[in-house]
Amino acid sequence: GRIAAADRLRAEPAGIDVRVRSVQVHDEPVDAAVAGQRVALSLPGIDRDELRRGDALIEPGSYAPSYRLDVELRELAPIPERALVHHGTSATLARVVRNGRFAQLRLAAPAIAARGDRVVLRAGTTLGGGTVIDASPPRHANADRFERAERGEQVVHGPVRAADGDWVFSDEWLDELRDRLLAAIDNADPLDPGIPAPADPWAAVVIPRLGLERRGSKLYRPGTAPTLGERERDAEALEAQLGAEPVKVPDPSLARVLEDQGRLVRVGDGYAVSPAAYEDARRTLLAELEQHGRITLARYRDLLASSRKTAQMLLERFDADGLTRRIGDERVARRSALGSTRGR
Structure with a gap:
């Protein structure tokens, strides 16, 4: 296998979606690492107690617990x-x-x-x-x-593709899959009690037979509405604090839900900015890169009229989002980043 900065993976059996901010091999930063190497990963927004020894980082949908x-x-x-x-x-x-x-x-x-x-x-x-x-x-x-x-x-327990192209699986396998998914849903974050739908090639055939409700890329028990409930007040209070300067978010679960809802953008370890501030910072960065081709942390800090810490958090998020790549003390745009801003 191979793992690289900006990869989006899933921690199993914890059932947590993660984003790789940076990769190290023997304490040295690298763009990517391969199987057999001793690797350290930075996973922003994930508390240490959310994962346990033995958990695996996998491509979403590639393995099932x-x-x-x-x-x-x-x-x-x-x-x-x-x-x-x-x-x-x-x-x-x-x-x-x-x-x-x-x-x-x-x-x-x-x-x-x-x-x-x-x-x-x-x-x-x-x-x-x-x-x-x-x-x-x-x-x-x-x-x-x-x-x-x-x-x-x-x-043939499940599922295999038959000669005519149809997927074949046993009722026993379907029942077991349903039970596993329901167990995962029941253990999901109560702030958003859904789980990522399987992304396997058979998913389009199997998912409609499970009796679960699909919303976007997630599966829910029928009729279950993802809602903050009593936490909505906490969410609104947090939103009122958000701006261009990162705000510490003490609850990573709440932060993940609000980011999924487009109400904040996570930066650094446990911080967030408003979506509008993130977009302004992104435009400022890409305008500078389009004009000069590269940018330093100090230059970006000056353009934002902000602190070094804020500029650093934003640049690391842009690296993880695939907009930029770090070369020494400078950032350059990834191949498609500048073209994506034209016409906006």
Whole structure:
């Protein structure tokens, strides 16, 4: 995989959409990093306690959290019915349903896994390991299904594309998907109780059969209206403070909802400006870049007649939004940024 500044990803199984502001490899800033490197990411607007050890950053819709993993075991010691499953940097208690050298791990917390991933089972000491052969299986303990999954044969659980181009999936898979999505909706931010709709190729066929309500890119329980409710007063009080200078927003969940509603723009770590101020700052930046080709932090601060901190926050947001790219102490426009302003 590859991850770059300005990428928009999803933290799973936390279910949080994130934006990558910057990337470091061994404490050095880089434009992008690839699998196998030791990477640090800046994710603005996300509090540390919103993510936990073992969460994965993925392309939205590329993987689904699963409470079950089918594995082929390699046993070092007798494996009890319950064990701690280590996958990546996560450790989750699981019930181990054995069938010969295979097992289904029924996890206490969802995992993001792929076929071929390795797991380690422990209970005070290392009991053995396993290789994932199905990362989202149905609830079963059938030896034939295990063996077919191991061989890579397709068990039509869901969904696969048939020769005529139609998508084929089982009722069991559809029910399981609905249950997973409803569980995610029930655990979603109460300020906006929806979740991103699956973006998989089969989504257009499957989503209408789920009995959920789609609004834009999100799914909701039917009749559920995303509303701030009692938090509307907090939102209005915050909006009244917004202007060209960033305002500290103590509630990141409220900030995300208001940004989705177009009522503020998040900058820096936990700050926001008004949409009008952001647009003015963007126009000022792009006008300077169109005329001179590059801009420094000091020059931008002077153009805004603002503080260095404010200019820095805005420039970092523009970098993350794909408008600009940092080269040394200067910013230059990305390829399409200047053309997008003509005719506005």
